[in-house]
Amino acid sequence: MLTGIQTTFIGGDARQLEVIKKFIELDAAVTLIGFDNLESNFTGATKKDLTVDILRETDVLILPIVGTDDEGYVESIFCSRPLQLTEEHFESLNPKIVIYTGMAKDYLHNLSQKYNIQLVEILDRDDVAIYNSIPTVEGALMMAIQNTDITIHGSNCIVLGLGRVGMSMARALHALGASVRVGARKPEHLARIHEMGLIPFELKDLPEQVRNVDILYNTIPKLIVTPQIIAHMPLHTLIIDLASKPGGIDFRYAEKRGIKALLAPGLPGIVAPKTAGQIIANTLSRLVSDQMVNREGSV
Structure with missing residues (x-):
């Protein structure tokens, strides 16, 4: 009390x-x-x-x-x-x-x-961030459904980062039947991705990994999806940035190339x-x- x-x-x-x-x-x-x-x-x-x-x-x-x-x-x-x-x-x-x-x-x-x-x-607390990852993931799935003409089931998805949101996002996509690749830097994160039954890759290999991606979710809060990365993506790719500021997507170049990229701040409070x-x-x-x-x- x-x-x-x-x-x-x-x-x-x-x-x-x-x-x-x-x-x-x-x-x-x-x-x-x-x-x-x-x-x-x-x-x-x-x-x-x-x-x-x-x-x-x-x-x-x-x-x-x-x-x-x-x-x-x-x-x-x-x-x-x-x-x-x-x-x-x-x-x-x-x-x-x-x-x-x-x-x-x-x-x-x-x-x-x-x-x-x-x-x-x-929001710095692990418990709050993990709980918040639940509505964040639901909102992120909703955005993918609204902005693509394919099902998540059978799609090629990439999640960048295996933090609190990245782990929940990858797990949900996998449960829905997507082919999920997760990019990370730390060896322990790559090991955890493998243990989860997902496909791990090192972030340095991102240019090759995006060549057939349908939906890419970024959770890393620094510029990682650069023009050089976006140039390798199919035009139908949907990018959704879930990272906190400053985010990790070059939205200007994505728009120039005709690839839809969405910024999704504060999803728990919205959805x-x-x-x-x-x-x-x-x-x-x-x-x-x-x-x-x-x-x-x-x-």
Whole structure:
């Protein structure tokens, strides 16, 4: 239970609603900032404006997946007014507060460090990334079905990278009957690909591997599908980039050559916001509960 813990939510999308529900169920004291246009009200939550007084009394501050932009603005689909976290707000924070977000840009990192505020980025966690790979893969399969005229079954697919998303993606394609080749650099990853019953190859061999590819999924967050690679692909190839920024596809050259290449950021929040929100809610509630236990133990 989170009884009495002063929790403030600033902005967010449909995923944030699941987190709010969870915290109310666990008896936290919940304040909502940037939810003015939310049609349904949460019993047990209070809507407030963004002020230093509210933040001064907050134990836990929960921001959206992308905490702020480079000027401190927080995105909220439930508010038509701009929300900006300024240095004045950071000055007023309870020194023992913990800020939770999905990923933080330099603005949020810098102010948190300046005022010695604990900042937790949950998308860095293995458990969250693995859970999130489930809706990511479902969304990626949907994109392939919508943008090709062939079945996944029997198609020639390539997955680049055997990280948390790459492994789930390769496994799903294999289960659907595709011929799956997976490119990796580490010997242990190549061994794991072989153990999974898939076809491993080293990334240096990518130019040869793409000559008959139907669908290519990239999960490596650096430019790997270069013009030299794209030049070897059949024109019917579909490329889907699942990597975090900056991605790994030369989209300009793909378009020039007439090959469809799609960027697919934030698929969990797009294709399954309820499930994605529940993943975040379960993780945050555990982290906050542990935070409070640790705080009480240090008193």
